[in-house]
Each structure stands twice: as structure tokens, then as C-alpha cells.
Amino acid sequence: MKIKLSLLSIILLGLLVACGLNESGDKSGSGDKTVIDVFNIKVETTDQLNNLVELYEEENENVDINVTTVGGGQDAASALQAKFSSGEEPAIFLLGGLSDVEKYQDYLLDVSDMESAKTAIEGTLDGGSMDGTPYGIPLNIEGYGWMYNKDIFERAGVDPASIDSYEAFKEAVEKINEQKEDLGIEAVFGFSAKEDWVVSQYSSHFTAPEFNNNVKEAFEADQLNFEYGDRMKEYTDLFNKYNYQPILSLDYSTSVEELFANDQVAIIHQGNWIVPSLNSLDESFVQEKLGILPLFVGPENEGKIVAGPSWYWGINKKKDDAVVEESKKFLDWMYTSEKGKELIVEDFKYIPSHEGYDPESISDPVSKEVYEYLLNDKSRIWTNNQYPDGFFSEALFPEFQKYLDGQNSWEEFEEKVGESFTKMR
Amino acid sequence: MRTKERTHKYTMMFIGAIVSLLWIYPFYLVFVNSIKTKSGIFKGTLGLPTEPTLENYPVALGELDFLLTFFNSVVVTGVSILIIVLFTSMAAYALSRKPGKSSTAIYFLFAICMLIPFQSIMIPLVSLFGAVEMLNRTGLAIMYLGLGSSMAVFLYVGAMKSIPKALDEAAIIDGCNRFQVYWHIIFPMLKSTTVTVIVLNAIWFWNDYLLPSLVINKEGMYTIPLKTFYFFGEYSTQWHLALAALVIAMIPIIILYMFLQRYIIDGISDGAVK
Amino acid sequence: MNFKSRTYWLFLLPTLLALLIVLIIPFFQGVYYSFTEYNGFQVSAFVGLDNYIKLFTDDQFLYSLKFTAGFSIASVIGINVIGLAFALLVTQKLGKVSTLFRTVFFMPNLIGGIILGFIWQFVFLKAFSGIADVTGIEFFKGWLSNTETGFWGLVILFVWQMSGYIMVIYISFLNNVPKELLEAATIDGANKWQSFWKVKFPLIIPAFTVSLFLTLSNAFKVYDQNMALTGGGPFGSTEMATMNIYDTAFKVQDMGYAQSKAIIFLIIITLISVIQLYLTRKKETEL
Numbered sequence: 001m002k003i004k005l006s007l008l009s010i011i012l013l014g015l016l017v018a019c020g021l022n023e024s025g026d027k028s029g030s031g032d033k034t035v036i037d038v039f040n041i042k043v044e045t046t047d048q049l050n051n052l053v054e055l056y057e058e059e060n061e062n063v064d065i066n067v068t069t070v071g072g073g074q075d076a077a078s079a080l081q082a083k084f085s086s087g088e089e090p091a092i093f094l095l096g097g098l099s100d101v102e103k104y105q106d107y108l109l110d111v112s113d114m115e116s117a118k119t120a121i122e123g124t125l126d127g128g129s130m131d132g133t134p135y136g137i138p139l140n141i142e143g144y145g146w147m148y149n150k151d152i153f154e155r156a157g158v159d160p161a162s163i164d165s166y167e168a169f170k171e172a173v174e175k176i177n178e179q180k181e182d183l184g185i186e187a188v189f190g191f192s193a194k195e196d197w198v199v200s201q202y203s204s205h206f207t208a209p210e211f212n213n214n215v216k217e218a219f220e221a222d223q224l225n226f227e228y229g230d231r232m233k234e235y236t237d238l239f240n241k242y243n244y245q246p247i248l249s250l251d252y253s254t255s256v257e258e259l260f261a262n263d264q265v266a267i268i269h270q271g272n273w274i275v276p277s278l279n280s281l282d283e284s285f286v287q288e289k290l291g292i293l294p295l296f297v298g299p300e301n302e303g304k305i306v307a308g309p310s311w312y313w314g315i316n317k318k319k320d321d322a323v324v325e326e327s328k329k330f331l332d333w334m335y336t337s338e339k340g341k342e343l344i345v346e347d348f349k350y351i352p353s354h355e356g357y358d359p360e361s362i363s364d365p366v367s368k369e370v371y372e373y374l375l376n377d378k379s380r381i382w383t384n385n386q387y388p389d390g391f392f393s394e395a396l397f398p399e400f401q402k403y404l405d406g407q408n409s410w411e412e413f414e415e416k417v418g419e420s421f422t423k424m425r
Numbered sequence: 426m427r428t429k430e431r432t433h434k435y436t437m438m439f440i441g442a443i444v445s446l447l448w449i450y451p452f453y454l455v456f457v458n459s460i461k462t463k464s465g466i467f468k469g470t471l472g473l474p475t476e477p478t479l480e481n482y483p484v485a486l487g488e489l490d491f492l493l494t495f496f497n498s499v500v501v502t503g504v505s506i507l508i509i510v511l512f513t514s515m516a517a518y519a520l521s522r523k524p525g526k527s528s529t530a531i532y533f534l535f536a537i538c539m540l541i542p543f544q545s546i547m548i549p550l551v552s553l554f555g556a557v558e559m560l561n562r563t564g565l566a567i568m569y570l571g572l573g574s575s576m577a578v579f580l581y582v583g584a585m586k587s588i589p590k591a592l593d594e595a596a597i598i599d600g601c602n603r604f605q606v607y608w609h610i611i612f613p614m615l616k617s618t619t620v621t622v623i624v625l626n627a628i629w630f631w632n633d634y635l636l637p638s639l640v641i642n643k644e645g646m647y648t649i650p651l652k653t654f655y656f657f658g659e660y661s662t663q664w665h666l667a668l669a670a671l672v673i674a675m676i677p678i679i680i681l682y683m684f685l686q687r688y689i690i691d692g693i694s695d696g697a698v699k
Numbered sequence: 700m701n702f703k704s705r706t707y708w709l710f711l712l713p714t715l716l717a718l719l720i721v722l723i724i725p726f727f728q729g730v731y732y733s734f735t736e737y738n739g740f741q742v743s744a745f746v747g748l749d750n751y752i753k754l755f756t757d758d759q760f761l762y763s764l765k766f767t768a769g770f771s772i773a774s775v776i777g778i779n780v781i782g783l784a785f786a787l788l789v790t791q792k793l794g795k796v797s798t799l800f801r802t803v804f805f806m807p808n809l810i811g812g813i814i815l816g817f818i819w820q821f822v823f824l825k826a827f828s829g830i831a832d833v834t835g836i837e838f839f840k841g842w843l844s845n846t847e848t849g850f851w852g853l854v855i856l857f858v859w860q861m862s863g864y865i866m867v868i869y870i871s872f873l874n875n876v877p878k879e880l881l882e883a884a885t886i887d888g889a890n891k892w893q894s895f896w897k898v899k900f901p902l903i904i905p906a907f908t909v910s911l912f913l914t915l916s917n918a919f920k921v922y923d924q925n926m927a928l929t930g931g932g933p934f935g936s937t938e939m940a941t942m943n944i945y946d947t948a949f950k951v952q953d954m955g956y957a958q959s960k961a962i963i964f965l966i967i968i969t970l971i972s973v974i975q976l977y978l979t980r981k982k983e984t985e986l
Contacts (some may be wrong), residue, residue: 071646194933248934353914389951394950437788449806471830518710546722546958547961548961549958575718618897632809634813635945650923654926673730689809694868697868
């Protein structure tokens with residue numbers, strides 16, 4: 001007994017020591033290689049990123065890149081902060097909005113002389129810039145709006161091209177609703193009001209024009225007045241009325257993979273990131289049925305979708321010079337080399353945020369559409385990325401759910417959310 | 426009289442059987458649906474699978490990175506338990522063998538600390554350990570020692586009261602030093618209390634989510650609850666995979682329970698009642 | 700032959716040190732943070748009692764306290780009634796079957812809150828709607844999509860998890876009831892029912908105080924189950940106090956304010972525990 005116990009103790013203590021060494025070990029790196037720690041939040045493309053890193057390491061044997069991916073259920077902002085407060089600051093990490101840039105400004109490298117900053121599409125650097133200095137390389141372009149099923153629209157006799165105003169959209173929805181049974185659908189809409197980020201993104205359509213579609217203005221605003229709240233109410237009432245119920249417990253995968261992918265609902269509020277997951281269920285769906293419709297908001301009620309860079313790569317300037325240099329090289333390679341470009345479009349299936357890509361190489365029709373909206377100036381900014389920390393999950397989302405559930409009026413919604421916006425800024 | 430007793434017995438057995446079935450029904454549901462295909466689950470959750478499949482399991486095992494995750498849980502739980510058993514029994518030994526003002530004061534301190542709920546110190550704790558770069562597994566083991574010490578010290582002090590001091594004295598006269606007395610004589614006599622301490626803390630450490638989620642930030646170091654949670658975040662309503670993952674996450678503990686049932690239940694009741 | 704002072708402190712050192720840096724220093728630091736504006740990196744202002752004043756107008760926090768209290772009361776009743784019933788059932792002389800029952804009832808207690816939360820999410824969302832489809836009973840529809848079903852969902856989960864634990868406590872008290880007393884009662888012509896109320900019941904009253912407060916403070920501290928089952932939704936209506944504190948701290952990053960909530964939480968838990976200690980001590984001296 002005693003011997004066994006002592007033995008066990010030794011083994012376990014050994015493990016502890018080994019782990020302790022491990023934890024500090026990979027910072028110092030292996031041999032004379034330069035080690036770059038990358039902090040990734042984009043869970044959907046983890047495999048693709050790892051694959052790209054492997055290729056890069058093959059070409060550059062002096063570099064060792066460690067990717068840590070955090071995400072899924074985890075809160076990205078606090079995960080990154082924990083990274084910093086645990087003394088394991090990564091060399092390259094993803095920034096969500098300007099509030100992240102502000103918070104980590106002491107660490108962030110001015111990227112203006114990098115090739116991947118110079119070739120970024122005009123305007124895309126704004127979301128990662130402070131006082132005119134760019135601190136982040138845009139990861140990609142993502143766009144969202146009403147994703148719809150072309151096949152259902154066609155069978156219902158609705159021409160998507162004819163939808164040029166909110167009224168026309170409403171008419172189309174009602175027309176589809178009347179034929180619900182014939183079309184074999186459960187409901188017109190599959191808005192997943194269980195997901196806070198879906199609600200947050202949806203709100204961007206209506207808050208972007210209030211801030212003149214300007215990232216900086218949105219970030220600096222300490223008031224949210226719902227200038228376009230009436231339109232938001234109209235849209236909200238419309239989908240709430242014709243949505244799959246119970247709307248409050250409808251989650252992302254039920255909405256996208258179960259209902260939308262199986263032709264059970266005609267319209268959902270999502271973006272081009274659902275393409276890979278739809279492809280995994282049925283390749284033909286995206287090619288033949290998937291389309292995107294704009295929302296009509298703003299002074300002229302223009303039909304726009306939200307499109308722009310969702311995340312930015314920041315480089316930690318407090319790392320050794322060699323690490324910083326290699327980090328810059330890596331990001332430049334990723335976005336401007338031929339191999340990198342090829343992977344970004346074909347493997348990641350991203351909409352590129354950089355120039356020098358052939359639009360035709362974008363593999364699916366919806367991503368192309370999003371790209372065109374952006375290039376034709378028919379897009380709004382990702383206002384939701386500039387909201388105060390926690391605002392969308394702790395204030396906007398619960399109040400919005402209350403409105404959907406009939407627990408409070410629209411006026412109360414606007415008032416409470418506006419108050420919280422000021423308080424949390 | 427006889428028949429009456431027998432009817433009573435069978436009624437009780439019948440009730441027990443019904444309730445037991447009801448009680449494990451959620452486990453059954455999880456298991457039975459984990460061997461269905463994705464579309465099988467859409468079709469119906471209550472029935473048996475029409476074409477049972479095990480193919481969810483390799484996928485879930487891979488996604489959970491199970492061997493590594495399991496190993497991480499073993500390391501975190503094992504090391505923390507070892508530390509807590511060793512150090513708290515030592516502390517309790519000192520407290521019980523040297524009565525006096527300082528021992529009473531320290532004992533009282535342990536009692537007060539037991540009242541502090543974790544959430545009320547969570548924020549400064551994370552800041553403090555973050556400031557000294559100790560948000561890692563070593564830090565976690567230290568936190569567990571601090572958080573679990575009161576309970577363990579009480580249990581050990583209680584048990585040591587029944588060990589006569591004459592035993593120590595005899596050993597010291599024979600030339601043992603204090604540590605030898607503690608390690609060779611006292612500690613082996615505390616076996617049943619040690620089992621209680623191990624059981625109580627093992628269940629806690631093994632299943633804990635909140636603290637490790639704040640402390641362990643490295644993907645390769647996640648324990649089973651952490652990994653399960655993140656897995657769910659990614660795969661929610663990919664129920665076929667998620668359920669297989671749940672079954673996998675539960676298997677180690679259920680197997681252990683089958684073998685060590687008596688110790689576990691005795692340990693729990695000792696811990697609660699003493 | 701007393702402990703040498705140096706050895707004495709050496710034996711105590713590791714544990715006391717851990718206690719100091721894990722509980723005592725953070726406790727005082729926490730009290731300090733609760734009077735400041737703190738974002739996790741630096742303290743930007745000392746705000747005095749502002750955080751505490753703000754608390755009383757924070758509808759969501761007050762609501763989460765109320766919700767937690769309601770949840771705790773419902774769970775405590777459920778757990779203790781079922782736990783006691785289980786204990787009585789498995790202490791009947793049923794032979795091997797008793798052990799089997801005990802094993803089954805205790806099982807959920809061994810599994811972590813996160814995993815249990817997901818299991819029940821599946822049961823409520825998928826299995827319940829399956830039952831609703833088959834039977835057409837309204838009751839099984841739309842679970843976890845509104846406050847009421849969210850509340851009862853949490854209670855059911857927690858009762859299911861904890862009853863086995865409380866059962867074990869009751870068993871150990873029931874086993875301590877002297878056999879002679881029960882035999883004497885039987886000889887006097889008491890039936891099972893009477894011997895329970897007249898003999899066993901008075902003797903297990905101390906078990907109630909232990910169990911009641913144990914479940915009460917456990918119920919107040921629930922986090923994992925809440926997180927995995929409902930995530931606080933819909934619209935924060937099933938958000939318990941601990942989750943509210945966590946979200947304020949790590950999502951809104953308003954750590955000073957979150958800490959003031961944590962201090963209020965501490966006071967509530969301490970009150971519960973002190974009342975428990977007082978009552979158990981009182982009971983013990985009475986006996």
C-alpha cells in the first residue's frame with residue numbers, strides 16, 4: 001500500500017512537473033526556429049488554417065507556427081483577454097472591432113507598411129484603425145441579409161428581382177405564406193431568435209445608417225437613438241408573424257441545417273458563412289437554390305446588405321523582432337502570394353478582402369453576390385462589431401426577445417436598449 | 426402476517442423498479458439516439474433506431490480528442506487530489522497534536538473560509554493569478570488546494586482525535602522525527618478518511634467546469650467538461666455527434682462507479698454527515 | 700512531547716499559503732474592487748458606494764436573485780421529498796434489489812453539471828417534442844422556449860441530480876435508528892406507517908436541517924447546469940445570480956460592478972450557512 005502510494009505520488013508529481021515544463025516550454029520554441037503563436041477565433045475554418053500553416057512551414061523551415069483555436073461556446077473576447085493575462089500573449093491574434101483595437105493598442109503593431117495592408121480593398125482597413133493608423137489586416141469579407149430559397153420563391157410565383165422596397169418584400173412574404181401548404185413548408189421565416197449574434201447582426205441594418213455607415217462614428221457614439229427603429233419594428237413584426245415557432249428556442253442549426261436546408265422555411269437571416277455547412281449536407285443547394293435579399297432601410301430606403309471585414313489580424317509588437325518580422329511575412333504570404341490566394345478562395349472559401357483576386361474564382365453564387373454588393377457600394381458596415389462590450393448579449397438580445405414574446409412594447413425596447421447603450425459605452 | 430409482509434415487499438419492489446426506470450430514462454434516451462443517424466434523430470427520438478450505427482462514435486472521439494482530453498482530466502484531478510490529501514492531512518496533524526491558541530485560531534480561519542462561495546472571489550482570484558502568470562494547471566491545483574482545504578482539514582482533524590497521542594510519543598522515543606511519525610504511522614491509519622477526501626474531491630475536480638474554464642486557456646489542455654462544452658458550442662443540434670460525445674464523456678465515471686460504488690457512497694455520506 | 704514550533708508551522712505552511720492566496724487575499728481584494736471601476740486590466744476610478752447603489756436599480760440582477768430564490772425553494776422541496784422517499788424505499792429489506800435501486804438513484808450525482816445540462820436539453824427539446832408529436836399533449840410542447848418551462852426544466856434537472864445525494868444522507872440517519880425501537884413498536888402492534896411517523900421520523904429530524912441547508916446553498920450556487928441547459932434564455936429570464944455575476948464580469952467586462960454583485964451574493968450565502976450552523980448546533984444540544 002505504502003509503496004504503491006509513493007509510486008503513484010511520484011508518477012503524478014512527475015506529470016505535474018512535465019506539464020509545468022510544457023506550459024512554459026513551447027514559448028521558448030524548438031531549437032533555433034522562430035516560433036509564432038497564432039490565436040484564432042474563427043472555428044469554422046480551423047482545419048483550413050492548420051492546413052495553410054503546414055504548407056507555409058514546409059516552405060519556410062525556420063518558422064514554427066502554433067495555432068490555438070478558441071471558439072464554439074466560448075466567449076471570444078474573454079478568451080483573448082485570458083490569453084494576455086495568463087502571460088501567453090500570442091504573436092498574431094484576431095480583433096473583433098475597434099474596442100479590441102483600443103484595448104490592445106499598447107501591443108499592436110502599425111501594419112501600414114505591410115503588403116497585405118496596401119492591397120486591402122479600400123475602406124476595409126477602417127474597422128482596424130485608430131487615429132488613422134491601421135493596426136489590423138482584414139481576415140475576409142463576410143456579408144449577411146435575408147438568405148432565401150430560390151426554388152420556393154419560384155414555385156410560389158415570386159420574382160426576387162421585383163423586390164425593390166419593404167412593401168414589395170412584405171407582399172412576397174404574404175404571398176408565400178398563403179401557399180404554405182402547397183409549397184410544403186413549415187413557415188416562411190426561420191429566424192433563429194435563440195442566438196444572440198443573429199439578433200445583433202440583424203440590428204446592424206438599422207443602426208448602420210444612424211451612424212452614417214461609418215465605423216469610427218459607430219465606435220465613438222455614446223447614444224443609440226433608433227433613428228430607423230420604425231423600419232426595424234416593421235421587419236421584426238413581419239418575420240415574427242410568419243416565423244417557425246417557438247421562435248425564441250430556434251437555434252442556429254435547427255434553423256439552417258434542419259429547416260432551411262430541407263426546404264422547410266423560405267427565408268432566414270444569415271450570411272455567406274453558412275455555405276460550407278450547407279455544402280456538407282447537399283452540394284446542389286448552394287449552387288441552385290441559395291440567394292440573398294437586401295433590407296430596405298435608411299434615408300432613401302436603399303436595399304443593402306451588410307458586408308465587410310468581420311475580423312482583423314493584429315500583430316503583437318512586444319514580441320522579439322524576429323517573431324514580429326516573421327509574423328508580418330506570414331500574413332503577407334497568406335494574402336498576397338499565389339498559393340495563399342488560392343487557398344483563401346478555394347480552401348477557406350472566403351470572400352477576399354484584398355485586391356488582386358479574380359471575382360470569378362469565388363466558388364459559390366451567393367458569395368459572388370455579396371462581393372458585388374460590396375464593390376457596388378450597396379453594403380452597410382458591421383455596426384454590431386462596434387457596440388460596447390457585452391451590449392448585444394446582455395442588453396439588446398434579451399430586450400429583443402422580450403419584444404418578440406410580447407412582454408414589452410417597441411417603445412420600451414428602444415428606450416431600454418438605448419439606455420444600456422449609453423451606460424455600457 | 427406473512428403474506429402481508431410479502432405483498433408489501435413486492436409492492437415496494439414494483440414501485441422501486443418503475444421509479445428506477447424513470448430515473449435512468451434520460452441516460453437511455455441519450456444512448457439510444459447516439460446510435461442513430463442524423464436523419465434518424467429527425468424522424469423520431471423515442472423509438473429504437475431502425476438502422477443502428479456506431480459511426481457517430483469515431484467522429485465524436487476524434488472531435489473530443491478523447492485520449493488527450495481524458496489524460497488531461499486525469500492529470501488535473503490526480504495531481505490536485507494528491508496535493509490536497511498530502512497537505513491537508515499534514516495540516517490537520519499539526520492542528521490536532523498541538524492544541525492551543527494558534528491552533529484554535531487557524532481552525533477558526535478554516536471554518537470562516539468555508540463560508541466563502543467561489544463566485545464571490547472568482548474575479549480577483551483570476552486577476553491575481555493572471556498577474557503572476559499562473560493561469561495554468563499548476564495554478565489550478567493550488568486553487569483547488571485553497572478551495573478544498575477547509576473541508577478536508579475538518580475531516581482529518583475529526584479522524585485524528587481518535588488516534589491516541591501515546592502512539593506518536595512512543596515512535597518519537599524510538600527515534601522517529603515528526604514527518605516520519607506522520608507518514609509511517611498516522612497517515613496509514615487515516616485510510617478511510619483519505620478515501621472520503623479523495624471521493625468528495627475527485628467528483629468535484631473531475632466535473633468542475635467554471636474554474637477550469639477561467640484558468641485553462643490552452644486548447645491542448647482542456648479537461649472533459651471544458652471540451653464537452655466547446656464541442657457543444659460548435660455542434661449544437663448536430664445531436665447525433667453531440668450525444669455520442671456525451672456518452673463518451675460519461676463512460677469513464679460510470680465504469681469507475683461500478684467498481685468503487687461502496688467507497689463512493691460511504692465517502693459521500695461521511696462527508697455530508699460529519 | 701509537543702510539536703516543535705518550526706515543525707508545526709512547516710506542516711501547516713502549504714495549506715495556509717494556499718488558503719491565503721486563493722481565498723483570503725482575493726477576498727479583501729474583491730471588497731476593494733467592489734468600490735472601483737475595474738476592467739480586468741486596471742482600476743480606473745474609485746467610485747465609493749456607486750456600484751452598490753447601482754445594484755438596486757439593476758432590474759436584471761434583482762430579477763436573477765428572485766429567480767434563484769424561487770428555483771432554490773422549489774428544488775429544496777423536491778430534492779428532500781424525493782430523497783427521503785428514496786431513502787425509505789432502499790432501507791426496506793428488499794435484498795440485492797435495494798443496492799441496485801440505490802446505485803441507480805445516485806448515478807446522476809456523479810456526472811458533471813455541464814453534461815447533465817446537455818442531456819436534459821436533449822430530453823426537453825427533442826424527446827419532449829417527440830412525445831408531443833405522438834400523443835398530441837400540449838404540455839410537452841415548446842419546452843425551454845419560455846420562462847416557465849425554463850424554470851421547471853432547471854428544477855427537474857437539479858432534483859434529478861441531487862436527490863440521490865440527499866438520499867445517501869437520509870439513509871445514514873435511518874440506519875442509525877436503533878432496531879430495538881422498531882421491533883418494540885412492531886410488537887406493540889404498530890404498522891409500517893405508524894412506526895415511520897412515530898419512531899423513525901422524530902429521529903431523523905436532524906437530517907432535515909443538514910439536508911435542507913445543504914441543498915439550499917448548493918441550489919444558490921448553481922452555474923454549470925444553468926449554463927448548459929438554458930444559457931439564461933429566453934431574454935435572460937432564467938438567468939441565475941451566478942450567471943449574472945459571470946456575465947457582468949467576463950462579457951460586459953465591468954468587473955468592479957460584477958464584484959459588488961459578488962459581495963451581495965456572498966452575504967446571502969453566508970446568511971444561509973450561519974442560520975444552518977446555528978440550527979444544527981441548537982438541535983445537537985437539544986438531543
